[in-house]
Amino acid sequence: MLIFYFLFFFFFFFFFFSLMFLINDYCVFLEWNIYQINSFMVSYLLMFDWISMIFISVVLLISSLVILYSSDYMGVYFYSSNRFLFLVIMFVLSMILMILSPNLLSILLGWDGLGLVSYCLVIYYNSMSSYLAGLITCLINRLGDIGLLISLCWLMSYGSWHFMFYLDMYNSSIFYLIIISSFTKSAQIPFSSWLPAAMAAPTPVSSLVHSSTLVTAGVYLLIRFFNQFNFLNFFFLFISLLTMLMSSFCANYEFDLKKIIALSTLSQLGLMMSSLFLGLVNLAFFHLFTHAIFKSLLFLCAGIMIFYMNDNQDIRMMGSLTSFMPFTCSCFNISSMALCGFPFLSxxxxxxxxxxxxxxxxxxxxxxxxxxVCLGLTSCYSIRLFYYSFIKGYVGCPISLFSEGFNFMKFSIFILTFFSVLLGCVFMWVMMIEFYFVMLPFYIKIMTLFFVIFGLFLGSELTLMTNYFLNINFYYFTNMWFMMSYFNYLYNIFYSFSYNYSFNLNWGEFYGSMGVSYYLSLFSFYLQNYMMSNMKMFFISFLIWFLLFL
Structure with missing residues (x-):
C-alpha cells in the first residue's frame, strides 16, 4: 500500500509539472559527467520536458493501480508476492529511465532493463509454456538490442550520443536501424509472435506491459527520433498497416480472452506506427496515452473475470457474467467501446x-x-468478445457461485474507468490538438462512424455462425499467419534443448507439399468418380457437345 501511495503521489507531481512546462515551454537538462579523458566524455543526461513528464505521469498512474490491484490478485506478505512487487518496481524504473534519456547509451540501459525484467515476469509461473513464451519474448527483443548497439557504435563518429541535437544530420541508415529496433519492441510484422506469447505472465503484469510500458517503448523512441524526411516512408507504413490487419483478423478467430486483448494491443500499435509514418507525430503520441489508459483497464477487468471463473480464460466457457459481476462488466464495456472509437470516450x-x-x-x-477495414474489424472482435462473455448463456461449472464484493481490484478499475472516459478530451484541451483544421466532405466525415457500426453488425453476425467462414484458413489465422513457426528453426539452430512441437505448422506445409497432396487426392477422387459412373458422364458429355454444335 505504501508503494501505491508513493507512485500515486508522483503521478500528480509529474502531471502538474508537465502542465507547467507545457504552458511555459520549458525544458530542463540534468547532466552528470561520469568519465572524461581528453576530448572523450561519458556523461549521463536526463531531459525533463512536457512530453517525457506527461508520459511518466501516465506510467506511474497505471503502475500504482496495478500494484494496488495485485495486492488482492496475487496476495500479499509472502515470498512470491514480494518477488513480484520488486520485479514490477524494477520494470517501472527501467521505463522511466528510458523515457527521461535523450542519450542513446542511457536509453540502451532502460531498453535492456525492460527486456530482462519482462522475461522474469513472463516466466513468473514457472511452467513449460511460460518458459517457452519467455524465450520467444527475450530472443525477439534481443534482435532490437542488436540494432540499437550498431546505431550506438555508429553515433560515435558524430562525436556524441545525445541524439536530440543531431536529428537533422544523421545518415538515413541510422534511422532505419532505429525503426527496425523499435519494430521488435512494438511487435510489428515479422516480430509479432512474442506479444500474444507474453500472455503467460500474470494478468496485472500483462496490463502494465501491454498498455504503457514495454510495447510503447518502441513508439516512444520513434517519437523522440522523429525526422520528417526519413519517416514519411511508405514501406514502413505498409508493414504497420499489415500488422493492424493481421492482428485484427487473428483476434476474430481467437478464443483465449487475454490473447484477444493482446492482439487488439497489436492492432493499436500498428495504428500508432502508421500515423507516425504518415507524419502525424502529435496524434501518435496522443493515441499512446489514451490507449494506455483504456487498454490497462481492459486487462484488469479481464483479470477479475479470470480470477472469479476459476482461472478460466476460454470465452466459450463464460457467459451471462453481467448477472454475477455487473460493475466489472460495465467497466469492461466502457473500455471496449473506447477501443472501438465510440464517440466521446477517450x-x-x-x-x-x-x-x-x-x-x-x-x-x-x-x-x-x-x-x-481495420477500424471495422476492431469493433467486430470487440462485439464478438462482448457476446461470448456477457450475452451468451453460462456454460461453465453448474454449481459454481460467485459474486463480486468491493475490494482493491474494483477500486483500481473504477479509477481507470474514470480516466478512460475523461482523459481523451482533457488531453485534447491540454495539448491543444483541437486546433487541427480538418475539412472533409460529409460522407467521408461519417465514414469512420459507419465502419465502426458496420463492424459491430458484422461481429454480431459472426457470433451466430456455427461454422466459421474461411474455415480452411482457421489454422492460418489462429497461428498468427504462421510467423511463430519459422522462429522455431532459429531455436533449433541456436538452442539444441528447444522443443519441436508437431502443431507448429508452416507456410510451406500448409500451402506447399501438404496442399499439393490434398489437391492431388481431390483431383484423383473426381477422376475416379468420373470413371465409375461412365454411362452418366457419357450422356452429359454428349449433351454438352450437342449444345455446342447447335
Missing part, C-alpha cells in the same frame, strides 16, 4: 483525428481502404 478523440488526418494526407486508395 479512444474516439485520438482515433478519429488520426483517420481524418490520414484522409487529408493525400495517401493512396489502398492505405485509405486498409485503415477503414
Amino acid at each position: 479512444g474516439f478523440y485520438s482515433k478519429d483525428l488520426i483517420v481524418e488526418s490520414m484522409n487529408m494526407n493525400m495517401t493512396n486508395f489502398f492505405v485509405y481502404l486498409l485503415f477503414y
Whole structure:
C-alpha cells in the first residue's frame, strides 16, 4: 500500500509539472559527467520536458493501480508476492529511465532493463509454456538490442550520443536501424509472435506491459527520433498497416480472452506506427496515452473475470457474467467501446483525428481502404468478445457461485474507468490538438462512424455462425499467419534443448507439399468418380457437345 501511495503521489507531481512546462515551454537538462579523458566524455543526461513528464505521469498512474490491484490478485506478505512487487518496481524504473534519456547509451540501459525484467515476469509461473513464451519474448527483443548497439557504435563518429541535437544530420541508415529496433519492441510484422506469447505472465503484469510500458517503448523512441524526411516512408507504413490487419483478423478467430486483448494491443500499435509514418507525430503520441489508459483497464477487468471463473480464460466457457459481476462488466464495456472509437470516450478523440488526418494526407486508395477495414474489424472482435462473455448463456461449472464484493481490484478499475472516459478530451484541451483544421466532405466525415457500426453488425453476425467462414484458413489465422513457426528453426539452430512441437505448422506445409497432396487426392477422387459412373458422364458429355454444335 505504501508503494501505491508513493507512485500515486508522483503521478500528480509529474502531471502538474508537465502542465507547467507545457504552458511555459520549458525544458530542463540534468547532466552528470561520469568519465572524461581528453576530448572523450561519458556523461549521463536526463531531459525533463512536457512530453517525457506527461508520459511518466501516465506510467506511474497505471503502475500504482496495478500494484494496488495485485495486492488482492496475487496476495500479499509472502515470498512470491514480494518477488513480484520488486520485479514490477524494477520494470517501472527501467521505463522511466528510458523515457527521461535523450542519450542513446542511457536509453540502451532502460531498453535492456525492460527486456530482462519482462522475461522474469513472463516466466513468473514457472511452467513449460511460460518458459517457452519467455524465450520467444527475450530472443525477439534481443534482435532490437542488436540494432540499437550498431546505431550506438555508429553515433560515435558524430562525436556524441545525445541524439536530440543531431536529428537533422544523421545518415538515413541510422534511422532505419532505429525503426527496425523499435519494430521488435512494438511487435510489428515479422516480430509479432512474442506479444500474444507474453500472455503467460500474470494478468496485472500483462496490463502494465501491454498498455504503457514495454510495447510503447518502441513508439516512444520513434517519437523522440522523429525526422520528417526519413519517416514519411511508405514501406514502413505498409508493414504497420499489415500488422493492424493481421492482428485484427487473428483476434476474430481467437478464443483465449487475454490473447484477444493482446492482439487488439497489436492492432493499436500498428495504428500508432502508421500515423507516425504518415507524419502525424502529435496524434501518435496522443493515441499512446489514451490507449494506455483504456487498454490497462481492459486487462484488469479481464483479470477479475479470470480470477472469479476459476482461472478460466476460454470465452466459450463464460457467459451471462453481467448477472454475477455487473460493475466489472460495465467497466469492461466502457473500455471496449473506447477501443472501438465510440464517440466521446477517450479512444474516439485520438482515433478519429488520426483517420481524418490520414484522409487529408493525400495517401493512396489502398492505405485509405486498409485503415477503414481495420477500424471495422476492431469493433467486430470487440462485439464478438462482448457476446461470448456477457450475452451468451453460462456454460461453465453448474454449481459454481460467485459474486463480486468491493475490494482493491474494483477500486483500481473504477479509477481507470474514470480516466478512460475523461482523459481523451482533457488531453485534447491540454495539448491543444483541437486546433487541427480538418475539412472533409460529409460522407467521408461519417465514414469512420459507419465502419465502426458496420463492424459491430458484422461481429454480431459472426457470433451466430456455427461454422466459421474461411474455415480452411482457421489454422492460418489462429497461428498468427504462421510467423511463430519459422522462429522455431532459429531455436533449433541456436538452442539444441528447444522443443519441436508437431502443431507448429508452416507456410510451406500448409500451402506447399501438404496442399499439393490434398489437391492431388481431390483431383484423383473426381477422376475416379468420373470413371465409375461412365454411362452418366457419357450422356452429359454428349449433351454438352450437342449444345455446342447447335
